[in-house]
Amino acid sequence: MGVFATIDTRSALRGRDRELTALERALATARSGSSAVLVLRGEAGIGKTALLEHTTRRATGFRIVGIAGVQSEMELAFAGLHQLCGPLLDGLDALPGPQRDALSVAFGIQEGEAPNRFLVGLAALGLLAGASRDRPLLVLVDDAQWLDDGSTQALAFVARRLMAEQVALIFTVREPEDARDLAGLPELTVEGLDEPDARALLASAVHVPLDPPVRDRIVAEAHGNPMALLHLPRALAPAELAGGFWLPGRQPLAGRLENAFHQRFRTLPEDSRRLLLIAAADPTGDAALLWRAAGLQGIPAEAAVPAEAAGLVEFGTGVRFHHPLVRSAVYQRAPAPDRRAAHRALARATDPGRDPDRRAWHRAHAAARPDESVAEDLERSAGRAHARGGAAAAAAFLRRAAELTPDPARRVARALDAAQAAIDAGGPAQADTLLAAAEAGPLDDLHRARLERLRARLVYAQVRGNDAPRLLLDAAHRLAPLDAALARDTLLEAVGAAIFAGRLSDGPGQREVAEAARAAPPPPGPPRMVDVLLDSMAGWIIDGHATGARALRHALDVVREQRRSGVTDAERRWLWLAFRVTPEPLAPELWDDDAWHELAEGAVTCAREAGALSVLPMALTYQAGFLLHAGEFDAAAALIGEATAISEATGGAPMMYTSLVLAAWRDEEPEALDHIATTAMEVGARGEGRALGLAEYATAVLYNGLGRYDAALAAARRACQYEDLGFYGWALAELIEAAVRCGRPELATPALESLIERTRASGTEWALGMAARSRALLSDDRDAEALYREAIEHLGRCRVTVHLARARLLYGEWLRRRNRRQESRAQLRPAHETFSVAGACGFAERARRELLATGETVRKRTVSAAAELTSQEAQIAGLARIGHTNDEIAARLFISPRTVEWHLGNVFAKLGVSSRRHLRAALAAPKTPATHRGHPLTRRS
Numbered sequence: 046m047g048v049f050a051t052i053d054t055r056s057a058l059r060g061r062d063r064e065l066t067a068l069e070r071a072l073a074t075a076r077s078g079s080s081a082v083l084v085l086r087g088e089a090g091i092g093k094t095a096l097l098e099h100t101t102r103r104a105t106g107f108r109i110v111g112i113a114g115v116q117s118e119m120e121l122a123f124a125g126l127h128q129l130c131g132p133l134l135d136g137l138d139a140l141p142g143p144q145r146d147a148l149s150v151a152f153g154i155q156e157g158e159a160p161n162r163f164l165v166g167l168a169a170l171g172l173l174a175g176a177s178r179d180r181p182l183l184v185l186v187d188d189a190q191w192l193d194d195g196s197t198q199a200l201a202f203v204a205r206r207l208m209a210e211q212v213a214l215i216f217t218v219r220e221p222e223d224a225r226d227l228a229g230l231p232e233l234t235v236e237g238l239d240e241p242d243a244r245a246l247l248a249s250a251v252h253v254p255l256d257p258p259v260r261d262r263i264v265a266e267a268h269g270n271p272m273a274l275l276h277l278p279r280a281l282a283p284a285e286l287a288g289g290f291w292l293p294g295r296q297p298l299a300g301r302l303e304n305a306f307h308q309r310f311r312t313l314p315e316d317s318r319r320l321l322l323i324a325a326a327d328p329t330g331d332a333a334l335l336w337r338a339a340g341l342q343g344i345p346a347e348a349a350v351p352a353e354a355a356g357l358v359e360f361g362t363g364v365r366f367h368h369p370l371v372r373s374a375v376y377q378r379a380p381a382p383d384r385r386a387a388h389r390a391l392a393r394a395t396d397p398g399r400d401p402d403r404r405a406w407h408r409a410h411a412a413a414r415p416d417e418s419v420a421e422d423l424e425r426s427a428g429r430a431h432a433r434g435g436a437a438a439a440a441a442f443l444r445r446a447a448e449l450t451p452d453p454a455r456r457v458a459r460a461l462d463a464a465q466a467a468i469d470a471g472g473p474a475q476a477d478t479l480l481a482a483a484e485a486g487p488l489d490d491l492h493r494a495r496l497e498r499l500r501a502r503l504v505y506a507q508v509r510g511n512d513a514p515r516l517l518l519d520a521a522h523r524l525a526p527l528d529a530a531l532a533r534d535t536l537l538e539a540v541g542a543a544i545f546a547g548r549l550s551d552g553p554g555q556r557e558v559a560e561a562a563r564a565a566p567p568p569p570g571p572p573r574m575v576d577v578l579l580d581s582m583a584g585w586i587i588d589g590h591a592t593g594a595r596a597l598r599h600a601l602d603v604v605r606e607q608r609r610s611g612v613t614d615a616e617r618r619w620l621w622l623a624f625r626v627t628p629e630p631l632a633p634e635l636w637d638d639d640a641w642h643e644l645a646e647g648a649v650t651c652a653r654e655a656g657a658l659s660v661l662p663m664a665l666t667y668q669a670g671f672l673l674h675a676g677e678f679d680a681a682a683a684l685i686g687e688a689t690a691i692s693e694a695t696g697g698a699p700m701m702y703t704s705l706v707l708a709a710w711r712d713e714e715p716e717a718l719d720h721i722a723t724t725a726m727e728v729g730a731r732g733e734g735r736a737l738g739l740a741e742y743a744t745a746v747l748y749n750g751l752g753r754y755d756a757a758l759a760a761a762r763r764a765c766q767y768e769d770l771g772f773y774g775w776a777l778a779e780l781i782e783a784a785v786r787c788g789r790p791e792l793a794t795p796a797l798e799s800l801i802e803r804t805r806a807s808g809t810e811w812a813l814g815m816a817a818r819s820r821a822l823l824s825d826d827r828d829a830e831a832l833y834r835e836a837i838e839h840l841g842r843c844r845v846t847v848h849l850a851r852a853r854l855l856y857g858e859w860l861r862r863r864n865r866r867q868e869s870r871a872q873l874r875p876a877h878e879t880f881s882v883a884g885a886c887g888f889a890e891r892a893r894r895e896l897l898a899t900g901e902t903v904r905k906r907t908v909s910a911a912a913e914l915t916s917q918e919a920q921i922a923g924l925a926r927i928g929h930t931n932d933e934i935a936a937r938l939f940i941s942p943r944t945v946e947w948h949l950g951n952v953f954a955k956l957g958v959s960s961r962r963h964l965r966a967a968l969a970a971p972k973t974p975a976t977h978r979g980h981p982l983t984r985r986s
Contacts, residue, residue, distance in 0.1 A: 090272025114191030122438030237269020547734025630771025750887025814839030
């Protein structure tokens with residue numbers, strides 16, 4: 046050991062000017078009040094940890110927290126995040142309630158429903174932002190590739206949302222494919238040292254003289270890796286070093302480093318080796334736990350001295366290996382019986398009341414053969430992990446539980462449970478492996494049916510293709526005689542998949558699935574909400590709209606009643622499924638604006654309160670759709686922006702459908718056409734036929750607004766080729782208007798007959814108004830005027846202001862063509878104002894042209910100051926304008942309150958205002974007001 050000198054910091058960081066500059070820049074950025082994120086990538090031993098240690102010493106005035114990932118702890122949900130946030134938990138009470146509860150449940154501080162992992166991420170963001178309020182915060186995450194999934198995702202979320210906080214967040218990872226959640230963050234690859242620096246570092250570490258050929262061979266073999274230069278020679282005798290008798294192996298560098306560490310380990314006394322193995326088997330580094338376990342194996346305290354003297358480990362209040370490869374060398378190369386003995390001692394030393402999951406984990410690693418008591422412990426741990434939002438951890442516990450289950454039938458059941466948890470955790474490859482394991486066991490009929498259902502759900506989750514209806518229907522048929530409730534649950538999913546596939550379904554279609562649903566017997570007991578929804582959807586599909594509308598109305602009433610009365614935890618899952626499958630298009634299908642308004646607000650409120658981020662984007666988009674028809678385009682755009690932010694943060698597919706209809710109403714050509722074309726391509730590839738129909742409907746709206754009726758007619762006819770739930774009636778109305786304007790009444794007449802049948806069955810003011818408006822287009826002068834007035838009367842009694850404005854526009858155009866100019870203006874002025882204020886550019890321009898034809902003077906719209914805002918600034922300004930606090934805005938947009946404050950400062954500067962109370966006027970008023978005969982016609986761009 047005497048051939049090595051002490052290595053000072055300057056020697057260890059030789060040749061690292063580029064990396065040190067980047068790290069100093071990160072610290073300076075955080076000191077200045079902005080956040081900095083950096084990912085250091087490089088192979089094992091390249092010096093990443095040394096760079097973090099240097100950064101810690103340079104972070105004068107910073108509060109510092111840090112963690113290091115441990116490979117053996119990757120299956121314990123939020124373990125890394127809990128360790129990182131532990132010193133900051135004094136700020137927990139300052140978080141908003143849902144965030145505080147989510148983090149508390151994730152960390153096991155309190156019990157509760159499983160928190161959404163990204164609500165946990167938002168809470169972590171709030172905790173770090175709060176800790177940086179008084180002084181800058183340095184967050185160091187070493188070996189991030191070995192963190193558990195929940196912790197990695199939460200920290201990646203934080204890294205992408207930091208902006209105006211005094212936080213420097215620095216990760217280290219090994220290979221480019223490691224920690225893929227961090228992809229896209231600012232990164233710096235740590236390369237090997239150049240040859241002069243490598244020689245200097247080697248010389249600083251080795252005392253004996255080296256012949257130049259020997260030195261050159263060591264430098265060449267190390268490829269500039271500082272850890273190799275410092276530690277590989279420790280495995281060699283002085284004679285080998287001095288005489289040049291060393292022959293390098295063919296192993297990869299990490300393997301040779303492990304060899305070097307393991308050779309040092311082998312020179313230790315037996316008790317020291319046993320002590321190090323226990324330390325390597327415990328990922329917590331808890332010294333008290335280590336010594337309890339060591340005592341159970343009769344290992345004396347003196348065993349620590351040789352291990353520390355060898356430079357492998359440090360024992361103090363915690364246990365710290367000098368490098369992760371030391372831990373790996375000790376644990377991975379130990380004989381299996383020795384590893385099991387170490388875990389057995391740790392399991393016995395772990396308090397079953399305070400840490401039952403880690404005890405179960407150690408018991409599982411100590412088991413040499415199947416053991417039902419260990420499997421039961423793991424199953425209970427899986428339940429606790431799932432309750433904390435650790436679906437990936439639950440899947441891991443269940444997978445190991447299945448492996449340790451002696452009874453073959455019970456092993457199959459646990460494998461299926463593990464596969465379900467893996468699907469929920471977004472682990473399709475793991476789920477597929479577990480399903481294959483279950484399939485290899487003895488399957489009874491129920492297990493085989495469950496397996497088929499999970500395979501169908503896995504296919505749908507992976508590709509969302511048009512195979513899903515067939516697979517789900519097959520699974521439902523198999524489940525029917527075994528579990529009636531689960532069979533009907535599966536049928537509702539199949540109905541939803543068939544509706545989703547729409548015109549792209551290659552079988553079975555909606556009707557076949559609906560007939561299977563109608564034939565399925567109900568489960569015992571009172572009807573569940575899922576049963577009411579399934580029966581109503583089957584009736585609508587089989588019996589047609591006129592008859593099925595009554596069943597749809599009943600289902601809609603059930604959903605509204607459930608929302609008003611509240612739901613139990615057990616019912617909530619199906620409320621969300623039901624919302625995804627049917628209520629979202631139910632109210633529009635029935636032209637019921639009151640129900641749409643109520644359900645949309647309720648869905649958003651419920652999703653926010655529950656932290657249901659998988660559903661919240663859909664609920665926000667649903668509410669945005671209602672606001673679009675109500676003429677509140679800016680509010681709709683803000684909700685779409687929020688939904689997009691959540692989808693991006695959670696890695697979900699963006700909810701693009703309402704945004705493409707909004708673009709069509711706004712006449713953002715060519716952007717709208719590009720958006721529609723891109724959407725059509727993406728959804729076509731995914732097999733989403735309903736979305737293709739919606740794209741065609743949006744195209745028809747766009748072209749009707751522009752007055753290009755031939756293109757509108759072609760798009761509307763394509764939209765009406767398939768009876769998509771929720772907007773088919775709207776597409777019929779667009780077709781009728783375009784066909785009449787193109788002089789093609791033979792196309793409009795059958796569409797009108799279908800529209801009247803649907804609107805009569807609905808009977809709402811919206812439905813009757815749309816029917817009257819469309820009938821007027823095909824009527825002679827004697828009846829048309831009365832029908833236009835009837836349409837305006839009906840539509841004036843509901844919330845869909847853009848459709849009222851379109852009825853006024855059509856009536857005004859009809860009057861102007863009959864030279865009734867004064868009466869025409871009375872209709873065109875309010876239509877123009879509604880379209881202008883809402884931002885329906887094409888229809889506003891149509892109304893403006895008609896007013897000009899009557900002799901009215903109308904200026905074109907001008908661009909408002911709000912147009913200068915970025916997308917996120919506009920979202921924040923819109924939410925602040927309607928009274929939301931910075932904390933509320935931060936929670937909605939998944940950013941910190943300080944970032945909201947920073948954005949608002951930019952908004953105030955761009956709009957020329959000094960406070961929030963001036964936002965309403967600044968956002969509403971254009972720079973140059975348009976007028977007609979001296980009266981303002983305001984317009985928002």
